[in-house]
Amino acid sequence: MNACTANAESTARNPISPLLSVVGLRKSYATPQGPLPVLAGVDLSLAAGGTLALMGESGSGKSTLLHLIGALDDADGGAIFIDGVNICRLSEAARAGLRRETVGFVFQQFNLIASLTVAENLAFQARLAGRFDPLWQERLTDRLGLAALESRYPEELSGGQQQRVAVGRALAVRPKLLLADEPTGNLDEAAGDAVLALTLDLVAETGCAFLMVTHSARLAARLERRVVLEAGALASA
Numbered sequence: 682m683n684a685c686t687a688n689a690e691s692t693a694r695n696p697i698s699p700l701l702s703v704v705g706l707r708k709s710y711a712t713p714q715g716p717l718p719v720l721a722g723v724d725l726s727l728a729a730g731g732t733l734a735l736m737g738e739s740g741s742g743k744s745t746l747l748h749l750i751g752a753l754d755d756a757d758g759g760a761i762f763i764d765g766v767n768i769c770r771l772s773e774a775a776r777a778g779l780r781r782e783t784v785g786f787v788f789q790q791f792n793l794i795a796s797l798t799v800a801e802n803l804a805f806q807a808r809l810a811g812r813f814d815p816l817w818q819e820r821l822t823d824r825l826g827l828a829a830l831e832s833r834y835p836e837e838l839s840g841g842q843q844q845r846v847a848v849g850r851a852l853a854v855r856p857k858l859l860l861a862d863e864p865t866g867n868l869d870e871a872a873g874d875a876v877l878a879l880t881l882d883l884v885a886e887t888g889c890a891f892l893m894v895t896h897s898a899r900l901a902a903r904l905e906r907r908v909v910l911e912a913g914a915l916a917s918a
C-alpha cells in the first residue's frame with residue numbers, strides 16, 4: 682500500500698464522479714537538499730469528452746501531475762479517480778492495465794518504435810491491449826493523413842508525421858482519457874497546429890477526455906478549459 686492509498690478517501694468507487702477527479706493530490710521529490718514539494722493539494726476534474734489545457738511555468742509540476750494521473754508514478758497523498766476508480770488504491774498489475782487500456786499517452790518526444798513501420802506502430806498499443814480493430818485502424822490512418830506512409834519507418838518521417846502516428850497509436854486503443862505532455866513542443870507552428878487540430882477532431886469522435894500540458898496560450902485557447910499550476914496548486918486561467 683503506497684502513501685497515496687493510505688491517505689486517499691475510503692470510497693474506492695464513486696458512481697457520480699466525472700471521468701477524471703483529482704482530490705488533494707500531494708507529491709514531493711527526495712533530493713540531496715531534502716524533500717522538494719511540487720504538488721501541495723491539487724484538485725481537478727474533467728468530464729468525459731472534455732478537453733483541458735494544463736499550463737504553468739517551467740518546473741511548476743505539470744509533467745509530475747500528468748505522470749501521477751497516468752499511473753506512471755505514485756503520489757504522497759490525495760486521490761485520483763478515473764471513471765470512478767481511485768487509481769491510487771489499485772495493485773501494480775491493475776495500474777499497468779489502466780495504462781494499457783484506459784489512458785493514452787502522447788509525449789513531446791514521439792517515442793515511436795524505430796524498428797516498426799507506421800502501420801505497425803499505429804497498431805502496437807491496440808494489439809498489446811487486445812483491442813486491435815482493423816476498421817478503426819484504417820479510419821485513423823486516413824484521418825491522420827498517414828495512408829501513403831504506412832510502410833515507412835519513423836526515421837523516414839517528419840516530426841509532424843511522427844507525432845500523428847503517436848496520436849493514432851494512443852487512440853487506436855480507444856482510451857477514456859488521452860494525456861499529452863507538450864505534444865507540439867518539437868514541431869513548428871504549422872505542424873503543431875495541424876497535429877492539435879487532428880487530435881481534437883479524433884478526441885471528439887471517440888468521446889475520450891483530453892488533458893494537454895502546454896506552454897502555448899494560443900494552443901491552450903483551442904481547448905474548452907484552461908488551468909494554471911502555480912505554487913503547487915491549480916487555478917483557473
Ligand SMILES: Nc1ncnc2c1ncn2[C@@H]1O[C@H](COP(=O)(O)OP(=O)(O)OP(=O)(O)O)[C@@H](O)[C@H]1O
Binds near residue numbers: 711737743746
Ligand atoms: N525525479 C525527480 N527527482 C527530483 N526532482 C524532480 C524529479 N522530477 C521532477 N523534479 C523537479 O520537480 C519540479 C517539477 O518538475 P516537472 O517536470 O513536473 O515540471 P514542469 O512544470 O513539467 O516543467 P517543464 O515545463 O519545464 O517541463 C522541478 O523543480 C523538477 O526539477
